[in-house]
Amino acid sequence: METQTRPEFVVELTKKSVDLSRWYTEVILKGQLADYWQIHGFQVVRPYGFALWENIQAGLDARFKATGHKNAQFPLLLPESLLTKEAEHVEGFAPEVAWVTQAGKEELNERLAIRPTSEAIIMTMYSRWIDSWRDLPMLLNQWCSVLRWEKTTRFFLRTSEFMWQEGHTAHRSAEEAREETMRMLEIYRDFVEGELAIPVVPGRKSEAEKFAGAAETYTIESLMPDGQALQSATSHYFGDRFAKAFNITFQDMDGVRKHVHTTSWGLSWRIIGALIMVHGDDAGLILPPKVAPVQAVIVPIPGRGGEDGGVTEAVNAAERALRRQFRVEVDRSDRSPGWKFNEWEMRGVPLRIEIGPRDVRSGQAVLVRRDSREKSSAPLDGLVAAVEARLADVHAGLFARARALREERTSSVATVAELAATIREQPGFKMASWCGDAACEQTVKERTGATIRCLPFDSQGQTGACLVCGRPGPHRVLLARAY
Numbered sequence: 001m002e003t004q005t006r007p008e009f010v011v012e013l014t015k016k017s018v019d020l021s022r023w024y025t026e027v028i029l030k031g032q033l034a035d036y037w038q039i040h041g042f043q044v045v046r047p048y049g050f051a052l053w054e055n056i057q058a059g060l061d062a063r064f065k066a067t068g069h070k071n072a073q074f075p076l077l078l079p080e081s082l083l084t085k086e087a088e089h090v091e092g093f094a095p096e097v098a099w100v101t102q103a104g105k106e107e108l109n110e111r112l113a114i115r116p117t118s119e120a121i122i123m124t125m126y127s128r129w130i131d132s133w134r135d136l137p138m139l140l141n142q143w144c145s146v147l148r149w150e151k152t153t154r155f156f157l158r159t160s161e162f163m164w165q166e167g168h169t170a171h172r173s174a175e176e177a178r179e180e181t182m183r184m185l186e187i188y189r190d191f192v193e194g195e196l197a198i199p200v201v202p203g204r205k206s207e208a209e210k211f212a213g214a215a216e217t218y219t220i221e222s223l224m225p226d227g228q229a230l231q232s233a234t235s236h237y238f239g240d241r242f243a244k245a246f247n248i249t250f251q252d253m254d255g256v257r258k259h260v261h262t263t264s265w266g267l268s269w270r271i272i273g274a275l276i277m278v279h280g281d282d283a284g285l286i287l288p289p290k291v292a293p294v295q296a297v298i299v300p301i302p303g304r305g306g307e308d309g310g311v312t313e314a315v316n317a318a319e320r321a322l323r324r325q326f327r328v329e330v331d332r333s334d335r336s337p338g339w340k341f342n343e344w345e346m347r348g349v350p351l352r353i354e355i356g357p358r359d360v361r362s363g364q365a366v367l368v369r370r371d372s373r374e375k376s377s378a379p380l381d382g383l384v385a386a387v388e389a390r391l392a393d394v395h396a397g398l399f400a401r402a403r404a405l406r407e408e409r410t411s412s413v414a415t416v417a418e419l420a421a422t423i424r425e426q427p428g429f430k431m432a433s434w435c436g437d438a439a440c441e442q443t444v445k446e447r448t449g450a451t452i453r454c455l456p457f458d459s460q461g462q463t464g465a466c467l468v469c470g471r472p473g474p475h476r477v478l479l480a481r482a483y
């Protein structure tokens with residue numbers, strides 16, 4: 001694979017350990033994941049970045065389908081009157097909505113919103129499609145882009161237009177809808193940890209932090225290397241609020257007409273921003289093996305004086321064998337091996353396979369892990385098993401490293417003053433007790449810049465003194481500054 005980038009680019013890369021923000025932008029541009037667009041806040045995703053998104057999409061889509069969901073496609077635009085049907089929902093999104101007011105030379109009678117999310121669109125259709133208990137549950141998902149006009153933007157993490165999936169479901173009962181909400185949150189947790197090697201904290205959002213119009217919002221939160229939290233996916237339980245606003249009723253088995261209970265859940269390409277930041281190092285990207293567009297790169301090493309020594313044949317055989325199971329590239333360009341090593345390291349390929357004349361003579365290849373740079377050899381006729389094992393090692397290594405960093409950056413605080421001091425000096429996840437009062441939550445935000453990221457499931461039932469007012473708090477909360 002040829003590249004247009006200048007040979008000296010690798011030495012120009014800012015160190016992650018020195019300037020995370022600059023490093024982040026540089027690896028995205030130099031790693032050819034994305035590029036700028038002429039309108040502020042929008043990005044172009046290049047093939048290497050889009051392949052990463054497609055692999056994430058494929059993994060999640062399979063899980064959605066395995067749990068009974070089907071994909072559909074809904075329109076980009078909705079009339080203002082629909083968006084305003086659920087009051088809290090429109091209030092939450094109003095500042096970020098972009099409007100279409102003109103078509104050709106015609107001024108439109110009613111302005112049209114570019115979807116910031118599709119609850120209002122899909123609920124309108126559900127009110128037409130749902131009539132009987134036999135139509136339930138309705139379990140739909142849509143892969144699409146939505147638009148929320150953002151002032152401060154960054155590649156993948158916060159873009160005005162972003163790609164995501166949004167699942168929307170309708171159920172006979174509150175219990176069933178709640179089960180669905182939790183089922184989807186668990187799918188996200190399992191996927192993000194199991195496929196992307198990013199450890200997350202699952203929990204419930206506070207009233208102030210929940211999704212506009214939701215009765216309950218659940219989240220998985222991950223920790224970035226600068227100590228800021230990233231909301232990685234959310235799952236919402238709406239109760240019958242949207243059903244009432246959009247008049248979605250069904251005739252139940254007992255003959256009575258009832259409102260449905262709905263949910264929605266979403267994960268966007270900001271998860272790509274998370275995996276870049278969590279796993280990368282000073283040499284560039286490190287992509288988690290299960291979603292990496294290229295899982296292994298084979299670099300042929302020429303012999304002295306350019307002798308082939310059976311390398312071409314061995315490389316071709318290795319490529320054929322590995323292609324059946326892995327996403328593999330062979331770098332046959334005329335660059336030096338050292339240049340190729342740097343290039344593929346910078347682009348985050350999890351495993352490098354080196355084959356030279358000496359390796360061919362001994363029937364071996366050299367395997368180099370991207371995460372630890374650990375070298376090992378494997379027999380040429382046993383490459384498939386060796387690559388499979390090393391990729392699993394890379395995944396486990398990335399997850400363990402990310403979890404260790406998170407644990408190191410997680411501590412408890414007793415008071416808001418302590419939070420304010422430690423969040424500046426040692427940014428990270430802070431655990432504290434909270435009385436549940438919105439005023440105390442607001443005080444925390446104003447005085448520290450940190451927000452309640454969630455009420456983690458695994459730490460509920462522990463009481464303590466509220467970090468603001470000192471009253472006994474029934475909640476244990478996870479606090480952090482956030483992206």
Ligand SMILES: [Zn+2]
Nearest residue numbers: 435440466469
């Ligand atoms: Zn309090």
